[in-house]
Amino acid sequence: MEFEKISPAQIETRSFAIIESEMKHPDIPEPEKSVLMRVIHTTADFDYEENLVFTPGAASRAIELLRQGTDIVTDTNMARAGIHKASLAKLGASVHCFMGDADVAAAAKARGCTRSAVCMEKAAALGKPLIFAIGNAPTALIRLSELMQEGRLKPALVIGVPVGFVNAAQSKELILQSGADCIVARGRKGGSNVAAAICNALIYKATGER
Amino acid sequence: MEFEKISPAQIETRSFAIIESEMKHPDIPEPEKSVLMRVIHTTADFDYEENLVFTPGAASRAIELLRQGTDIVTDTNMARAGIHKASLAKLGASVHCFMGDADVAAAAKARGCTRSAVCMEKAAALGKPLIFAIGNAPTALIRLSELMQEGRLKPALVIGVPVGFVNAAQSKELILQSGADCIVARGRKGGSNVAAAICNALIYKATGER
Numbered sequence: 001m002e003f004e005k006i007s008p009a010q011i012e013t014r015s016f017a018i019i020e021s022e023m024k025h026p027d028i029p030e031p032e033k034s035v036l037m038r039v040i041h042t043t044a045d046f047d048y049e050e051n052l053v054f055t056p057g058a059a060s061r062a063i064e065l066l067r068q069g070t071d072i073v074t075d076t077n078m079a080r081a082g083i084h085k086a087s088l089a090k091l092g093a094s095v096h097c098f099m100g101d102a103d104v105a106a107a108a109k110a111r112g113c114t115r116s117a118v119c120m121e122k123a124a125a126l127g128k129p130l131i132f133a134i135g136n137a138p139t140a141l142i143r144l145s146e147l148m149q150e151g152r153l154k155p156a157l158v159i160g161v162p163v164g165f166v167n168a169a170q171s172k173e174l175i176l177q178s179g180a181d182c183i184v185a186r187g188r189k190g191g192s193n194v195a196a197a198i199c200n201a202l203i204y205k206a207t208g209e210r
Numbered sequence: 211m212e213f214e215k216i217s218p219a220q221i222e223t224r225s226f227a228i229i230e231s232e233m234k235h236p237d238i239p240e241p242e243k244s245v246l247m248r249v250i251h252t253t254a255d256f257d258y259e260e261n262l263v264f265t266p267g268a269a270s271r272a273i274e275l276l277r278q279g280t281d282i283v284t285d286t287n288m289a290r291a292g293i294h295k296a297s298l299a300k301l302g303a304s305v306h307c308f309m310g311d312a313d314v315a316a317a318a319k320a321r322g323c324t325r326s327a328v329c330m331e332k333a334a335a336l337g338k339p340l341i342f343a344i345g346n347a348p349t350a351l352i353r354l355s356e357l358m359q360e361g362r363l364k365p366a367l368v369i370g371v372p373v374g375f376v377n378a379a380q381s382k383e384l385i386l387q388s389g390a391d392c393i394v395a396r397g398r399k400g401g402s403n404v405a406a407a408i409c410n411a412l413i414y415k416a417t418g419e420r
Contacts, residue, residue: 001384003377008324008349015375044373044398045255078403081291114218139218163254165225167213174211188254193288193403 012210015041024049031059035183035201042197051185058181059202062131062157066206069093070156072131072199073123074192075116075140079133082196087203095199098122117143124153131202133159135195138171145178157181159198161190222420225251234259241269241415245393248411252403261395268391269412272341272367276416279303280366282341282409283333284402285326285350289343292406297413305409308332327353334363341412343369345405348381355388367391369408371400 006014019040020026028036032054039048062070069092074080080097088094098104098119108115116137123130124147132155134140141160147153160175160182162168172184183198204210216224229250230236238246242264249258272280279302284290290307298304308314308329318325326347333340334357342365344350351370357363370385370392372378382394393408414420 001380003352003380006376007322008318011374011376018375041375042373043253043401044375044378076291078288078292078406081286082288082402108218112217142213163252164221165228165251165254166216166221168254170211170213190254191252191403192292193401196288 012041022046031063031202031205034205035059035198038197038201039185039194042193043191045189047189048185048194051187051189053176053182053184053186055176055180055182058157058183061181062183062202063205065129065131065156066091066093066202070129070131071096072133073097073119074195075099075119075132075134075162076136076192076195079135079192079195079199082193083133083199084203087200087207087209090207091203096123096126114139116140120144120147120153129154129156131155131157131159131199133195133199135159135161135163135190135192138162138164138167141171141175142167144180145174148178148180155180157183159183159195161185161194161198163189163191163194222251232256241273241412244415245269245408245411248407249395249404252407253401255399257399258395258404261397261399263386263392263394263396265386265390265392268367268393271391272393272412273415275339275341275366276301276303276412280339280341281306282343283307283329284405285309285329285342285344285372286346286402286405289345289402289405289409292403293343293409294413297410297417297419300417301413306333323353324349326350330354330357330363339364339366341365341367341369341409343405343409345369345371345373345400345402348372348374348377351381351385352377354390355384358388358390365390367393369393369405371395371404371408373399373401373404 072095074097080095104115104118107118117139120143158180160172282305284307290305314325314328317328327349330353368390370382
């Protein structure tokens with residue numbers, strides 16, 4: 001077994017060098033390039049070179065909003081767990097996930113909708129700029145789109161990367177047409193890990209630490 | 211936008227039907243098939259049909275051990291967050307992750323190794339059968355392999371699915387040669403989401419709920 005000898009501190013730098021050397025289109029601009037590379041780092045899947053799309057200026061504006069302390073809302077506790085909260089705290093921001101809340105479960109059951117959709121309403125009711133990181137639930141993206149149309153929400157950024165086989169791809173096309181600043185993984189692929197990786201790439205750009 | 215009309219409760223069943231219909235080799239036996247399908251469900255990546263390997267009987271034995279209340283150890287809080295703890299609790303088992311422990315960080319810094327490696331030692335010191343779910347750190351798999359060679363650990367199962375570009379593939383080949391019961395994603399792909407999905411598939415088989 002031929003292992004590469006490397007100190008723990010050097011693993012990430014080396015990984016990113018390998019990723020850059022294997023990218024088909026390494027000449028894309030920053031900060032989009034750092035976001036894409038961290039997604040590939042998290043998945044070892046170069047399909048994201050084709051799938052991951054950014055509305056113009058969305059990533060740069062999100063970094064600026066993070067510097068101003070804009071909070072993040074996720075649709076899974078797994079995505080929340082994957083976000084580097086110590087770095088986010090340096091910016092004065094934090095992560096919310098309402099999926100485990102008893103009132104959310106009760107409302108979803110009563111209305112026959114998903115908890116994820118109810119979570120989006122709960123976030124909108126906070127009445128402040130938020131970055132939405134959606135890695136799991138197409139219904140969260142659909143509800144976000146409706147809340148925007150109803151004039152009840154103006155997200156700072158929507159990271160729309162639910163993984164899945166039922167309505168995931170469609171929900172991502174819908175959010176791309178919403179007019180919101182978006183980072184979206186078109187098609188079926190994505191996930192809570194991808195949502196967290198995109199958040200972390202933006203956070204590290206905002207703090208300047210990586 | 212053409213959305214599929216479906217109730218929240220039906221989404222998973224429908225997703226699994228789509229996955230089965232698109233698999234190149236849908237004729238593999240249970241319980242391995244359920245594990246593979248849940249990994250594809252989590253990633254939308256059919257590459258796992260080729261990458262995901264099981265040592266003979268490992269999945270069946272792990273299900274039996276879960277029924278006996280065997281705990282799970284993860285190498286990330288993200289994998290821990292993704293494991294269905296309510297279902298696991300029905301079996302009398304729980305999930306441990308030592309990555310945030312202050313003593314682990316201190317030992318890793320002092321010795322110049324990764325926290326993940328130290329976490330494996332801390333788990334081995336528990337002195338009981340454990341399922342290891344490793345989705346992030348090749349060094350965790352390498353240390354597990356060493357602990358087995360030193361006679362300090364006999365894992366119930368090693369889920370070896372770290373994602374990555376530096377030593378990830380090699381660490382997975384190493385663990386496959388260790389003699390332990392293994393479920394491994396060969397090559398670069400994997401992740402905390404994949405580790406959690408494999409655990410959940412085994413847990414649902416053990417509880418019989420899905």
